[in-house]
Amino acid sequence: MLRLEQRQQPSKLMLYLTPVLAVLTTMAVGGLLFVALGIAPGRAIYLLFIDPFVDSYNLSQLFVKASPLILIAMGLSIGFRAGVWNIGAEGQFIMGALAGGAVGLALWGMTGWWILPLMAVAAALGGALWGLIPALLKIRFNASEILVSLMLVYVAENFLAQMVQGVLRAPDGMGFPESRNLGRNEPTALPDVFPALGINAGGVTMLVLLALAFFLLQKHALGFQIKLTGDSPRAARFAGVKPGVIIALCLGVSGAAAGLAGLFELTGAAGKLTIDFPLGYGFTAIIVAFLGRLNPVGILLAGVVLAGTYIGGENAQFMLKLPAAAVTVFQGMMLFFLLGFEILINYRVKRLRRAV
Amino acid sequence: MDFSSLNAVAMIVLLIGAATPILLAAIGELVAEKSGVLNLGVEGMMIIGAVTGFITATTTGSPMLGFAGGALGGALVSTLFAFLTQYLHSNQVATGLALTMFGLGLAALMGRNYNGIKPPRTDRLEVPGLSDFPVLGELLFSYDPIIYFSVFLVFAVWWFLNRTRGGLVLRACGENHDAAHSLGYNVQLIRFGAIMFGGACAGLGGAYVSLVRVPQWTEGMTAGVGWIALAIVVFASWKPWRVILGAYMFGGITILQLSLQALGISISGAYLSMTPYIVTIVVLVIMSADRKRASINAPACLGRSFHASH
Numbered sequence: 237m238l239r240l241e242q243r244q245q246p247s248k249l250m251l252y253l254t255p256v257l258a259v260l261t262t263m264a265v266g267g268l269l270f271v272a273l274g275i276a277p278g279r280a281i282y283l284l285f286i287d288p289f290v291d292s293y294n295l296s297q298l299f300v301k302a303s304p305l306i307l308i309a310m311g312l313s314i315g316f317r318a319g320v321w322n323i324g325a326e327g328q329f330i331m332g333a334l335a336g337g338a339v340g341l342a343l344w345g346m347t348g349w350w351i352l353p354l355m356a357v358a359a360a361l362g363g364a365l366w367g368l369i370p371a372l373l374k375i376r377f378n379a380s381e382i383l384v385s386l387m388l389v390y391v392a393e394n395f396l397a398q399m400v401q402g403v404l405r406a407p408d409g410m411g412f413p414e415s416r417n418l419g420r421n422e423p424t425a426l427p428d429v430f431p432a433l434g435i436n437a438g439g440v441t442m443l444v445l446l447a448l449a450f451f452l453l454q455k456h457a458l459g460f461q462i463k464l465t466g467d468s469p470r471a472a473r474f475a476g477v478k479p480g481v482i483i484a485l486c487l488g489v490s491g492a493a494a495g496l497a498g499l500f501e502l503t504g505a506a507g508k509l510t511i512d513f514p515l516g517y518g519f520t521a522i523i524v525a526f527l528g529r530l531n532p533v534g535i536l537l538a539g540v541v542l543a544g545t546y547i548g549g550e551n552a553q554f555m556l557k558l559p560a561a562a563v564t565v566f567q568g569m570m571l572f573f574l575l576g577f578e579i580l581i582n583y584r585v586k587r588l589r590r591a592v
Numbered sequence: 593m594d595f596s597s598l599n600a601v602a603m604i605v606l607l608i609g610a611a612t613p614i615l616l617a618a619i620g621e622l623v624a625e626k627s628g629v630l631n632l633g634v635e636g637m638m639i640i641g642a643v644t645g646f647i648t649a650t651t652t653g654s655p656m657l658g659f660a661g662g663a664l665g666g667a668l669v670s671t672l673f674a675f676l677t678q679y680l681h682s683n684q685v686a687t688g689l690a691l692t693m694f695g696l697g698l699a700a701l702m703g704r705n706y707n708g709i710k711p712p713r714t715d716r717l718e719v720p721g722l723s724d725f726p727v728l729g730e731l732l733f734s735y736d737p738i739i740y741f742s743v744f745l746v747f748a749v750w751w752f753l754n755r756t757r758g759g760l761v762l763r764a765c766g767e768n769h770d771a772a773h774s775l776g777y778n779v780q781l782i783r784f785g786a787i788m789f790g791g792a793c794a795g796l797g798g799a800y801v802s803l804v805r806v807p808q809w810t811e812g813m814t815a816g817v818g819w820i821a822l823a824i825v826v827f828a829s830w831k832p833w834r835v836i837l838g839a840y841m842f843g844g845i846t847i848l849q850l851s852l853q854a855l856g857i858s859i860s861g862a863y864l865s866m867t868p869y870i871v872t873i874v875v876l877v878i879m880s881a882d883r884k885r886a887s888i889n890a891p892a893c894l895g896r897s898f899h900a901s902h
Contacts, residue, residue: 273701323689373873373876377877377881378880378881379873380880383819383822383823383872383876387819387823387869387870387873388869390815390869391866391869394862394863394866395862395866398862398863401862402860519693522686522689523690559701560700561696561697561700561701561811562697565697565701567697568690568692568693568694568696568697568698571686571689571694572672572687572690572694575676575680575687575690576682579681579682
């Protein structure tokens with residue numbers, strides 16, 4: 237018989253080891269799943285988990301995908317620490333791209349270094365405002381931010397569809413439901429910085445913001461208040477932390493981060509607004525945040541791992557005719573295993589001797 | 593604009609059909625929440641039910657076996673959530689999200705060879721003489737068996753929760769799990785069962801989407817219905833009868849916006865498609881605004897993990 241025994245103190249080793257364990261178990265169990273579905277497992281696992289990190293073309297895509305994931309996850313992690321569950325980052329991502337994209341399209345034909353920064357500000361604002369809707373409804377009316385933020389994803393998707401068929405549609409696009417290509421227009425295109433790893437101006441911004449988040453959470457009083465709210469809301473109230481301020485801050489910041497990620501995706505990898513513009517980064521980022529243990533450094537690593545599965549998934553789709561959904565299965569599984577292994581942090585497994 | 597094509601009787605019949613998946617998923621989630629478990633994986637369990645139900649129905653040729661397959665699929669996938677939250681004490685919100693993502697992916701993978709196939713027809717339950725009776729006959733006797741079953745299920749859940757000992761024990765686990773434990777009840781096992789019931793209901797609702805509503809298999813076809821079901825439970829203040837009211841109201845909104853789109857009204861389709869989601873938000877706000885009432889109705893241990901100290 238096995239028995240769980242509570243540890244005196246949470247295990248530091250397990251805290252860092254469990255995400256690695258989760259990834260390895262996902263590879264193993266995922267392989268079994270492929271066998272069950274009649275897909276050769278070895279090649280699929282290689283394409284999903286190894287190839288993205290060794291092939292030079294894949295490497296040049298790594299941070300193109302990792303940057304938005306990390307940026308969104310960083311924002312979400314601040315909220316998750318405080319027990320504020322923003323699961324509508326996908327919607328904030330779309331609204332950010334729409335707001336920033338609208339500014340870029342309005343200034344079409346103009347040149348100047350200030351255009352892209354202005355679009356970024358608009359995107360951050362758009363995402364933050366979309367995130368503040370659930371915050372406001374939570375603070376004022378006690379409505380679940382989980383459900384409201386999620387519902388707003390569907391609203392944002394429909395709004396995007398409306399915009400690309402309407403005011404933001406390219407005038408010379410022969411009626412296709414898409415905007416002009418902001419990625420091929422010099423003043424609005426995101427400049428590359430380190431193309432070998434796919435780091436563009438968005439990636440650099442992401443790294444700077446990640447450092448700021450690290451500072452906020454580890455060194456600043458506000459970071460302490462956020463963590464306190466999550467660990468013990470009662471203690472936080474006694475310490476004078478206003479819950480409403482924390483809720484608004486968490487949803488506003490994560491919304492702004494997601495909005496910014498949306499703009500970088502628009503002016504970088506995607507180029508133009510279409511109905512298929514959102515790729516599910518807002519949902520995958522939730523896994524990134526957990527896999528990274530809500531810690532900025534961990535999120536950086538987790539973002540790279542999951543970006544790899546996105547790239548690997550695209551290649552596997554192309555080479556093995558694997559459906560795109562296979563990646564989603566792996567991502568969900570990874571989160572399952574991670575949450576399951578978490579018990580090893582606070583408990584140890586003991587073999588129970590039979591009582592004499 | 594011609595509104596005469598909006599036939600009231602036909603609309604009610606349509607709205608009940610549209611509401612049934614939401615109703616089934618919501619009544620299952622209500623039972624899980626009454627036992628103290630917040631399962632955010634409804635959407636994932638529904639889509640698994642949609643695909644397993646579809647596969648069963650097309651391979652056996654029997655829609656009834658298909659519905660059973662959907663319920664079984666939903667119940668099976670919910671055991672993942674149940675095991676993790678009940679025995680490994682994982683966070684319920686995060687685990688529910690994982691279940692939704694995993695379910696959406698797995699369903700797409702399972703159904704990849706089933707696109708574009710038509711499932712066997714689910715016939716309506718004919719009552720000789722009555723089904724063809726104008727107005728009343730159409731309103732009461734023109735549905736398929738699952739619709740009658742869903743209404744029966746709401747009654748059964750109400751009866752179980754409020755009129756049986758088992759229901760009392762289940763509610764005790766949701767209100768105060770320590771007290772239920774000290775009386776000798778196995779809280780984790782009871783919650784495990786409640787989660788599986790929720791999974792079976794969500795799976796059945798999913799199968800209804802793929803076998804009757806659409807009827808076809810496409811990836812992500814549940815399109816947020818599972819999340820709306822979660823909101824309906826809040827709207828219903830955890831009372832079974834109000835779940836019917838909430839679900840039918842949403843069915844009505846869905847049908848109304850679809851009919852308006854079909855009429856080619858001057859509001860654009862994308863704006864109309866938003867309305868069910870916006871109404872969900874409005875309803876959530878109204879029902880949660882009265883903090884006192886909301887906290888009286890919600891199970892006190894909702895979302896809290898139980899671990900016996902000895």
